[in-house]
Amino acid sequence: xxxxxxxxxxxxxxxxxxxxxxxxxxxxxxxxxxxxxxxxxxxxxxxxxxxxxxxxxxxxxxxxxxxxxxxxxxxxxxxxxxxxxxxxxxxxxxxxxxxxxxxxxxxxxxxxxxxxxxxxxxxxxxxxxxxxxxxxxxxxxxxxxxxxxxxxxxxxxxxxxxxxxxxxxxxxxxxxxxxxxxxxxxxxxxxxxxxxxxxxxxxxxxxxxxxxxxxxxxxxxxxxxxxxxxxxxxxxxxxxxxxxxxxxxxxxxxxxxxxxxxxxxxxxxxxxxxxxxxxxxxxxxxxxxxxxxxxxxxxxxxxxxxxxxxxxxxxxxxxxxxxxxxxxxxxxxxxxxxxxxxxxxxxxxxxxxxxxxxxxxxxxxxxxxxxxxxxxxxxxxxxxxxxxxxxxxxxxxxxxxxxxxxxxxxxxxxxxxxxxxxxxxxxxxxxxxxxxxxxxxxxxxxxxxxxxxxxxxxxxxxxxxxxxxxxxxxxxxxxxxxxxxxxxxxxxxxxxxxxxxxxxxxxxxxxxxxxxxxxxxxxxxxxxxxxxxxxxxxxxxxxxxxxxxxxxxxxxxxxxxx
Numbered sequence: 001x002x003x004x005x006x007x008x009x010x011x012x013x014x015x016x017x018x019x020x021x022x023x024x025x026x027x028x029x030x031x032x033x034x035x036x037x038x039x040x041x042x043x044x045x046x047x048x049x050x051x052x053x054x055x056x057x058x059x060x061x062x063x064x065x066x067x068x069x070x071x072x073x074x075x076x077x078x079x080x081x082x083x084x085x086x087x088x089x090x091x092x093x094x095x096x097x098x099x100x101x102x103x104x105x106x107x108x109x110x111x112x113x114x115x116x117x118x119x120x121x122x123x124x125x126x127x128x129x130x131x132x133x134x135x136x137x138x139x140x141x142x143x144x145x146x147x148x149x150x151x152x153x154x155x156x157x158x159x160x161x162x163x164x165x166x167x168x169x170x171x172x173x174x175x176x177x178x179x180x181x182x183x184x185x186x187x188x189x190x191x192x193x194x195x196x197x198x199x200x201x202x203x204x205x206x207x208x209x210x211x212x213x214x215x216x217x218x219x220x221x222x223x224x225x226x227x228x229x230x231x232x233x234x235x236x237x238x239x240x241x242x243x244x245x246x247x248x249x250x251x252x253x254x255x256x257x258x259x260x261x262x263x264x265x266x267x268x269x270x271x272x273x274x275x276x277x278x279x280x281x282x283x284x285x286x287x288x289x290x291x292x293x294x295x296x297x298x299x300x301x302x303x304x305x306x307x308x309x310x311x312x313x314x315x316x317x318x319x320x321x322x323x324x325x326x327x328x329x330x331x332x333x334x335x336x337x338x339x340x341x342x343x344x345x346x347x348x349x350x351x352x353x354x355x356x357x358x359x360x361x362x363x364x365x366x367x368x369x370x371x372x373x374x375x376x377x378x379x380x381x382x383x384x385x386x387x388x389x390x391x392x393x394x395x396x397x398x399x400x401x402x403x404x405x406x407x408x409x410x411x412x413x414x415x416x417x418x419x420x421x422x423x424x425x426x427x428x429x430x431x432x433x434x435x436x437x438x439x440x441x442x443x444x445x446x447x448x449x450x451x452x453x454x455x456x457x458x459x460x461x462x463x464x465x466x467x468x469x470x471x472x473x474x475x476x477x478x479x480x481x482x483x484x485x486x487x488x489x490x491x492x493x494x495x496x497x498x499x500x501x502x503x504x505x506x507x508x509x510x511x512x513x514x515x516x517x518x519x520x521x522x523x524x525x526x527x528x529x530x531x532x533x534x535x536x537x538x539x540x541x542x543x544x545x546x547x548x549x550x551x552x553x554x555x556x557x558x559x560x561x562x
Contacts, residue, residue, distance in 0.1 A: 089124025109158035163195035177203035206239030217253035233257035311515025441466035
């Protein structure tokens, strides 16, 4: 007791939460790596504010451990992990047992990485350093140029150093799926002795089959010295489409932590999808008899947020969160559904946050009905000021549409709250276009630095091209359009349209992809909003100091202030 009281307050509190037995054999720990491995997806770039928004949602979802980033990778990544630790780490609201989310950072098995990682995560009441070192012969020989003996020593030394900085250390033998299993047990025995608390077994390249992964996990748990003193964890990639199946096999072998990402995003073909594992455990609870702390009614909202922030759309037939997941086209299926939903639905949409409300919203609906509907949909924490702004946009939409659907509402809310800091705001759009004339776009935008409105016009090869060229002229941001996607979010000719774009900053020799999204019943206006959204992300990236460019500021003499 005296030793406990002598610790810093955050450490004492952390130990109190740890005493709830993280190695409970009946509980599965959800370790989410959307913000680390997920962000490694090609074309996925998140700024600090976007990472914070996702981290807040992961906390609401009930994720146990959030791998917030790779602090040594860049100053921006360090700041993101640090802010998440400070701002999201202490949150206990809406979390089972009042236990906050543990904030974790990744570090190579090098002292400078581990120190930097600990400095970023230490601000959270519960925090972890996750260090890794490759163990497969192909990695040791060609990447690390290291002998097996050196690998054993380096891994143990890294964990031992990490334990001088934090109490919770996770170790991963990279490419464990292709490592010699006896050598793997030797490495893992050494890191347990050095103080590791969690051992994660990554199938880094998605190589193994479920049977192989099960046998590998079973062998390691039974043949690693000190195996009963640690939590065994799973990290499966989806290169052969087996990430979720392999994760389930690992659980059956005795592992009790699953590493996953929302929507299954991640390096190459992605990771095991959080929503799939969560619903397997839910659907087969009677057989598996395993528990967790997830709030499953936040699954769909989490999926939508990650899609909006990363610009990576979910395929329609994606399990659990795809647009077709709860749709029934076949007449035989529809007949069965009308008689009893259980004939063709093993999961109720409401469980994952897709409610079927009886409320019909229109232009006569009031603020109370509107806010109640959003709360039913899982949006329980929108600040009052933001709620009023969204309600104002809803009234404008309701004047254009007879009935506003739940899908429209989700699109409206996401379009409003999932925005970068705005330097430019779109205020007006006028288009002149036709099949026998040159398209012209006239656009008014407000610059929030000088609080001035500017109007300019440009011609283009069609109305969309004219819109994008005009926005570039007004903002002074030259960019290359890489992707342009349009989709209707509901049925009917008056449906809300959602546009997604991806841009490359022409001021950079090697530009990351900057995505933007916009929604409106007018698809051209939605296109303009999406492009402005992406331009704001480019400007924010420059302001954050992650890129050094020379840009042309808007010339006041070339624009007409309003």
